Amino acid sequence: xxxxxxxxxxxxxxxxxxxxxxxxxxxxxxxxxxxxxxxxxxxxxxxxxxxxxxxxxxxxxxxxxxxxxxxxxxxxxxxxxxxxxxxxxxxxxxxxxxxxxxxxxxxxxxxxxxxxxxxxxxxxxxxxxxxxxxxxxxxxxxxxxxxxxxxxxxxxxxxxxxxxxxxxxxxxxxxxxxxxxxxxxxxxxxxxxxxxxxxxxxxxxxxxxxxxxxxxxxxxxxxxxxxxxxxxxxxxxxxxxxxxxxxxxxxxxxxxxxxxxxxxxxxxxxxxxxxxxxxxxxxxxxxxxxxxxxxxxxxx
Amino acid sequence: xxxxxxxxxxxxxxxxxxxxxxxxxxxxxxxxxxxxxxxxxxxxxxxxxxxxxxxxxxxxxxxxxxxxxxxxxxxxxxxxxxxxxxxxxxxxxxxxxxxxxxxxxxxxxxxxxxxxxxxxxxxxxxxxxxxxxxxxxxxxxxxxxxxxxxxxxxxxxxxxxxxxxxxxxxxxxxxxxxxxxxxxxxxxxxxxxxxxxxxxxxxxxxxxxxxxxxxxxxxxxxxxxxxxxxxxxxxxxxxxxxxxxxxxxxxxxxxxxxxxxxxxxxxxxxxxxxxxxxxxxxxxxxxxxxxxxxxxxxxx
Numbered sequence: 001x002x003x004x005x006x007x008x009x010x011x012x013x014x015x016x017x018x019x020x021x022x023x024x025x026x027x028x029x030x031x032x033x034x035x036x037x038x039x040x041x042x043x044x045x046x047x048x049x050x051x052x053x054x055x056x057x058x059x060x061x062x063x064x065x066x067x068x069x070x071x072x073x074x075x076x077x078x079x080x081x082x083x084x085x086x087x088x089x090x091x092x093x094x095x096x097x098x099x100x101x102x103x104x105x106x107x108x109x110x111x112x113x114x115x116x117x118x119x120x121x122x123x124x125x126x127x128x129x130x131x132x133x134x135x136x137x138x139x140x141x142x143x144x145x146x147x148x149x150x151x152x153x154x155x156x157x158x159x160x161x162x163x164x165x166x167x168x169x170x171x172x173x174x175x176x177x178x179x180x181x182x183x184x185x186x187x188x189x190x191x192x193x194x195x196x197x198x199x200x201x202x203x204x205x206x207x208x209x210x211x212x213x214x215x216x217x218x219x220x221x222x223x224x225x226x227x228x229x230x231x232x233x234x235x236x237x238x239x240x241x242x243x244x245x246x247x248x249x250x251x252x253x254x255x256x257x258x259x260x261x262x263x264x265x266x267x268x269x270x271x272x273x274x275x276x277x278x279x280x281x282x283x284x285x286x287x288x289x290x291x292x293x294x295x296x297x298x299x300x
Numbered sequence: 301x302x303x304x305x306x307x308x309x310x311x312x313x314x315x316x317x318x319x320x321x322x323x324x325x326x327x328x329x330x331x332x333x334x335x336x337x338x339x340x341x342x343x344x345x346x347x348x349x350x351x352x353x354x355x356x357x358x359x360x361x362x363x364x365x366x367x368x369x370x371x372x373x374x375x376x377x378x379x380x381x382x383x384x385x386x387x388x389x390x391x392x393x394x395x396x397x398x399x400x401x402x403x404x405x406x407x408x409x410x411x412x413x414x415x416x417x418x419x420x421x422x423x424x425x426x427x428x429x430x431x432x433x434x435x436x437x438x439x440x441x442x443x444x445x446x447x448x449x450x451x452x453x454x455x456x457x458x459x460x461x462x463x464x465x466x467x468x469x470x471x472x473x474x475x476x477x478x479x480x481x482x483x484x485x486x487x488x489x490x491x492x493x494x495x496x497x498x499x500x501x502x503x504x505x506x507x508x509x510x511x512x513x514x515x516x517x518x519x520x521x522x523x524x525x526x527x528x529x530x531x532x533x534x535x536x537x538x539x540x541x542x543x544x545x546x547x548x549x550x551x552x553x554x555x556x557x558x559x560x561x562x563x564x565x566x567x568x569x570x571x572x573x574x575x576x577x578x579x580x581x582x583x584x585x586x587x588x589x590x591x592x593x594x595x596x597x598x599x600x
Contacts, residue, residue, distance in 0.1 A: 102600035
């Protein structure tokens with residue numbers, strides 16, 4: 001499959017000083033991907049960008065939350081390809097100049113980007129109307145679902161799975177953990193690992209059922225044969241309402257103390273914490289990989 | 301010389317799509333150093349940390365500006381070593397909760413850190429009194445000059461210079477460029493390159509003369525023999541008052557367009573811009589290395 005090379009060097013797999021009982025944790029440092037502040041979305045966009053070029057599109061249109069890695073990378077990719085980018089940013093309550101997160105400040109460096117704000121509850125209609133208008137203007141746009149949730153994009157993590165297996169050659173991996181948003185990254189990993197290592201996604205936003213269904217949907221699209229019977233594991237996020245900040249800050253601090261790594265609070269601190277609790281209940285796991293999917297602008 | 305390993309993987313040297321005439325630019329991605337949001341200061345602290353352990357210090361005391369990479373890394377290193385860290389943060393006019401930069405927000409995740417604010421013009425007396433008080437309390441503290449400006453710390457970039465030469469083996473490098481703050485990084489590079497490649501520091505704060513003297517001072521300390529006659533090149537920053545934001549934003553945008561790399565505005569956008577102007581006047585340079593010294597929190 002074609003791809004545009006956005007990433008220039010292989011990200012490290014680092015054995016952490018941080019341990020849980022006798023379980024070794026290896027971190028895939030995709031937060032250090034060398035394009036647009038890194039993160040998992042860059043891998044997805046290597047495939048999406050090739051498709052955009054193939055279709056000769058003049059513009060990317062996509063949407064995401066204020067903190068979305070996806071919208072940041074979409075804007076930078078459009079800038080790199082020399083095309084326009086319209087981003088529909090969803091917010092829950094209100095947004096003003098003071099609440100614009102650092103993530104979108106980066107987007108503002110890209111001079112080809114137009115941002116529309118829309119309340120999450122009105123998103124469906126807003127997007128329908130927006131795309132209809134662009135169509136009526138005859139604009140050859142390329143629509144990307146939120147999070148880059150397509151089977152094409154998931155190829156990026158099929159490839160990453162193979163890379164991780166090579167990098168951990170000689171280690172008998174018992175499990176792989178990662179945050180789960182739309183499930184694209186998880187679907188790619190599951191596909192690439194071919195039943196060799198169980199993958200546990202920790203949902204940071206959606207219901208377990210919805211994540212499961214989305215991952216299953218992509219896996220079916222990715223495989224020609226239907227008889228793959230992939231195991232799909234989605235864990236709930238082990239943070240109760242009210243304790244969020246203190247537990248997340250403790251998690252972030254702990255990993256800074258042992259390894260000097262700052263986990264982003266939106267995706268990775270939540271899923272890393274959930275992983276530690278899961279491992280405490282499963283001490284039989286000896287060697288696990290945690291995928292740091294980036295999102296460092298969310299720390300600020 | 302002893303060091304504490306804070307860095308787990310070698311940072312890439314990346315050939316940029318960005319070109320100036322026929323000059324190829326290779327970027328050393330020290331912004332991707334895998335500890336504490338990276339940047340050049342981590343290399344310096346590998347040596348400083350070993351010295352702290354050797355002296356059994358209970359506390360680091362240091363100072364720096366609001367945007368200083370040095371203070372961020374100092375706080376994280378102290379956390380990693382399990383000791384206290386007192387940071388004297390210098391500001392020009394005033395500072396309040398709303399003007400605390402992202403860099404210091406990261407420091408606030410480290411629970412062992414105490415911050416004192418001090419106006420730059422009062423810094424000298426303030427620091428003298430602060431250290432005298434700590435002494436009178438019998439605290440075994442380790443004092444680090446701003447920027448980590450010591451010959452010991454400069455070893456980190458002596459080592460980096462050797463690493464870069466290995467990574468660019470087969471390429472005849474004509475020059476190396478980097479931002480120059482206190483000159484520690486530049487002194488280390490000059491020492492490590494042993495006259496093989498001329499190094500051009502772009503001063504982002506101090507006078508050329510002061511940078512020159514500081515670099516010369518460190519180089520004399522680093523070499524046993526006095527007869528080294530190192531060439532010290534410090535370039536002025538080619539940005540006039542008033543045009544700062546627009547020129548810097550254009551520089552940042554340009555590199556985002558070609559390579560998806562965000563330069564920090566305080567150190568790297570300024571020095572990268574100055575390098576491009578220098579190369580335009582010296583088209584005989586065919587292959588140059590630019591050291592991206594990090595500081596990405598300053599983008600937010």
